[in-house]
Amino acid sequence: xxxxxxRPADSALFEELAVPLFARLYNFACWLTQDRAAxxxxxxxxxxxxxxxxxxxxxxTNFRAWMYRILRNTxxxxxxxxxxxxxxxxxxxxxxxxxxxxxxxLLLARMEQQSIQSALEELPVHFREVILLCDxxxxxxxxIAQALGIPIGTVMSRLSRARKAMRALxxxxxxxxxx
Amino acid sequence: xxxxxxxxKIEAYVDNEGSREHFAAVEEHLRTCPGCARDALSRIQxxxxxxxxxxxxxxxxxxxLRVEKSLRKDRKSAWALAWRPALIAATAMVFVVxxxxxxxxxxxxxxxxxAELVDLHVATMASANPVDVVSTDRHTVKPWFQxxxxxxxxxPDLPSxxxxxxxxxxxxxxxxxxxxxxxxxxxxxxxxxxxxxxPGALSTALLGGAVRDRGFNIDAWNQNGLRYVAxxxxxxxxxxxxxxxxxxxxxx
Numbered sequence: 054x055x056x057x058x059x060r061p062a063d064s065a066l067f068e069e070l071a072v073p074l075f076a077r078l079y080n081f082a083c084w085l086t087q088d089r090a091a092x093x094x095x096x097x098x099x100x101x102x103x104x105x106x107x108x109x110x111x112x113x114t115n116f117r118a119w120m121y122r123i124l125r126n127t128x129x130x131x132x133x134x135x136x137x138x139x140x141x142x143x144x145x146x147x148x149x150x151x152x153x154x155x156x157x158x159l160l161l162a163r164m165e166q167q168s169i170q171s172a173l174e175e176l177p178v179h180f181r182e183v184i185l186l187c188d189x190x191x192x193x194x195x196x197i198a199q200a201l202g203i204p205i206g207t208v209m210s211r212l213s214r215a216r217k218a219m220r221a222l223x224x225x226x227x228x229x230x231x232x
Numbered sequence: 233x234x235x236x237x238x239x240x241k242i243e244a245y246v247d248n249e250g251s252r253e254h255f256a257a258v259e260e261h262l263r264t265c266p267g268c269a270r271d272a273l274s275r276i277q278x279x280x281x282x283x284x285x286x287x288x289x290x291x292x293x294x295x296x297l298r299v300e301k302s303l304r305k306d307r308k309s310a311w312a313l314a315w316r317p318a319l320i321a322a323t324a325m326v327f328v329v330x331x332x333x334x335x336x337x338x339x340x341x342x343x344x345x346x347a348e349l350v351d352l353h354v355a356t357m358a359s360a361n362p363v364d365v366v367s368t369d370r371h372t373v374k375p376w377f378q379x380x381x382x383x384x385x386x387x388p389d390l391p392s393x394x395x396x397x398x399x400x401x402x403x404x405x406x407x408x409x410x411x412x413x414x415x416x417x418x419x420x421x422x423x424x425x426x427x428x429x430x431p432g433a434l435s436t437a438l439l440g441g442a443v444r445d446r447g448f449n450i451d452a453w454n455q456n457g458l459r460y461v462a463x464x465x466x467x468x469x470x471x472x473x474x475x476x477x478x479x480x481x482x483x484x
Contacts, residue, residue: 068303075299076291083289093295100299169285187247188279189286194249213243220278 067107070116071100077190078124084185085128085178095131099124118192118199125182125201172222180215187212238268246275341437345406346445349435352403353423353448353463356414362421363399363414373400377411385411385426385458388481394418395474405461406433415474420466422474429459442468451475455482 078099082092103123110119129135173181186192186200197212198205238261244250245258262269356362365376370387377384380402390397396416403412403425410427427433438452438461449468452461453475460478462471 064303072300072303075296079291079295080287080289084286089289092289093291096291096295097299097302100303104303166281166285169281170288173282173286184282185286188282191283194244194247209240209244212247213240216243216275216278219282223278 063107064104067104071103071120074117074120078120081121081182081185081190082124082128084173084181085125086131087174091131095124095128098127102127115196115199117190118196121186121190121192121200122202168223168226172219172226175222176215176218179211180218183208183211184215184219235265235268235271238265239271242268242272243275246272246279342443343445345433345435345437346443346448346450348405349423349425349450349461349463350446350448352405352412352425353421356401356412356423357421362401363412364401366399368397368399370397373397373413376400377402381409381411383426383428383458385456386481386484387413388477390415390477393473393477394470395422395477406430406435408433417464417466417470417474420464420470422462422464422466422471424474424478425459425461425463427459429454429457433459435459435461442471444468453479455479458482 398414400413
């Protein structure tokens with residue numbers, strides 16, 4: 054990790070911008086790693102990297118997306134991230150057959166929050182993260198593109214596929230509930 | 233447009249992405265298509281449920297403190313790193329200022345000392361009675377100073393040299409009593425001031441070596457607790473030769 058020289062004013066600004074994101078970054082890290090200890094390591098490393106690399110951050114661009122990108126890249130190169138990526142191979146070009154069913158409107162009335170969390174956990178990490186960034190972090194497609202380092206069109210297609218997969222998982226759970 | 237094609241537009245609509253025209257078109261379609269309206273509603277519900285369910289993990293207080301502490305530590309080191317060049321520059325600047333001040337002060341002292349000695353020498357030359365004891369005999373001149381000065385000194389035997397002792401008088405250099413001896417070197421006269429060595433005296437600034445100022449050559453040295461300063465409009469070599477004779481006599 055190359056140390057980038059920074060001014061004290063940069064450090065103060067970094068703290069001002071980065072500390073408010075702490076809890077949400079940790080939450081996101083937990084979703085990615087599925088392990089609190091690994092999430093702590095991930096967040097810690099993210100902050101260290103971000104602070105050291107803050108000199109490369111372009112003022113006026115999206116700091117939140119920049120932080121999430123560092124966290125995600127750090128995750129992808131970690132042991133947990135490599136394992137997660139192997140479990141959920143990425144294919145943005147392929148499209149899955151669409152499901153015309155909309156079970157979630159029925160399901161949501163009955164399912165506990167835990168079921169949604171369970172479905173999120175079961176999603177491949179690339180689907181999980183794009184859903185979390187969009188629905189939980191309420192990032193725009195543009196921000197997500199920056200955070201994930203992918204084109205905005207890929208964000209849209211991946212998000213669409215992730216939601217289809219999510220709905221499919223929820224449908225399975227609905228079937229389980231019905232049985 | 234089929235409902236299949238509307239799906240993507242509805243998804244962007246639910247994510248609040250797109251232009252005002254795009255939103256208006258989607259809303260218009262939703263008003264007329266129950267299937268897509270149901271799809272949009274379920275998407276909104278899922279999005280909201282996901283947002284609620286996703287807030288699942290909260291960092292412990294200890295972990296938060298740990299990260300904040302590491303940030304502060306890095307910040308301190310960043311401060312230290314950032315200030316290091318400034319400190320070096322400031323130290324260098326202080327050194328330059330101090331050194332410059334010392335050099336400047338020394339130059340002022342040298343100029344003042346030269347001015348005082350030149351004044352005394354010129355005043356002596358201009359005087360109708362340049363010396364109070366007029367004698368070429370060192371054994372006359374030296375005893376003349378007894379009781380007039382709190383120190384004593386030796387004078388060289390000069391007959392075999394280019395110099396001739398003309399006499400002497402008591403002068404005040406650096407506010408201290410001094411012997412002012414007048415020597416002739418050809419047609420030039422040389423004043424030699426002998427006083428007690430006082431570290432704070434202005435003439436201390438002249439000890440670095442021979443000085444030339446406004447046509448006068450000056451040489452100063454310390455010996456046996458006394459300060460010798462020779463000044464003349466003669467050559468520096470002549471002054472050095474007389475200085476050597478005086479030094480030799482002082483060693484006797």
